[in-house]
Amino acid sequence: MKKIIVFLITIVLFAGCMNYKDLYTLDKNYLERRNIETRIFDTQNEKELLTACAQVLQDLGYTIKESDINLGVITAEKNREVGNKVGKVAMLILLGSDTVYEDVQKFYVNIVTTPTKEKAIKVRVLFTRKSWDNHGNIFSVEQITDTKVYQQFFEKLSQSVFLTTNGI
């Protein structure tokens, strides 16, 4: 009994301790990531570029949650279902109601624009994904690092810049 109590007290005492040495430190690949997430646009009109960014986010079905034109920031998110309902129902019938599967997901996107000294504007975009299982528990949280996603986004943004500039 005594041992259990000592053990419990030890757990309580050490539960709050964590390693702060590596907290908020940059990882080795951060410059490489910055490169993938950044594209330079040959324009000086930051407002128009941000408008084109907002347009492309709407194209992709995002809801804008925060924006500040003076800092060149847009934050948006969208909720989507993972997989289709038929598959999920089939899984429940075959494997039972206790089956855990990825049910819904939320995508977060951050866009930041920064004017450069060469009279151009850098656009940096960051995608994050969070998902929940069918019981409402967090299933996964990940920063999207797939280079293709960022390439495709910038292609869409380039197109959006063209369309927005031409009032389409």
Place this chain on the structure above:
Amino acid sequence: MKQFIAVFMLFSLFFMFFSCATTGALDSQQSQVQIRNYQTKSFDTSNKNNVLRNVIATMQDLGFIIEKADETLGTVSGYSFKNKTNMTVTVRQQGRQCIVRANAEINNNAVTEPLAYQNFFNALAQSLFLTANDII
């Protein structure tokens, strides 16, 4: 001994349930000066907008999602899924310097370790350097 343990447990329970409930809103383990000391760092630039933009870039480097940004007030707030951290950074201009202050919480606890803030300010200094030299 058993009696002592029972009393101790009872006291712990009492402490857990009643001590923090009413005073929580103003709770702080350290003095205001102590907290400000490690949460604040000044940078030799008067360009508040540039510092704010670099705060955002640094937070992005560290995996934060920017939730709020306000240039007038000079605040940026974000959340990191990686560290389960809520962080607010404020930037104010004072003469030829910009004073940056960060405060963070992890898993419902305030981050009171100066080293964590030092790491953040080091990352910010690196970002300011990169921007100043137009490297990336």
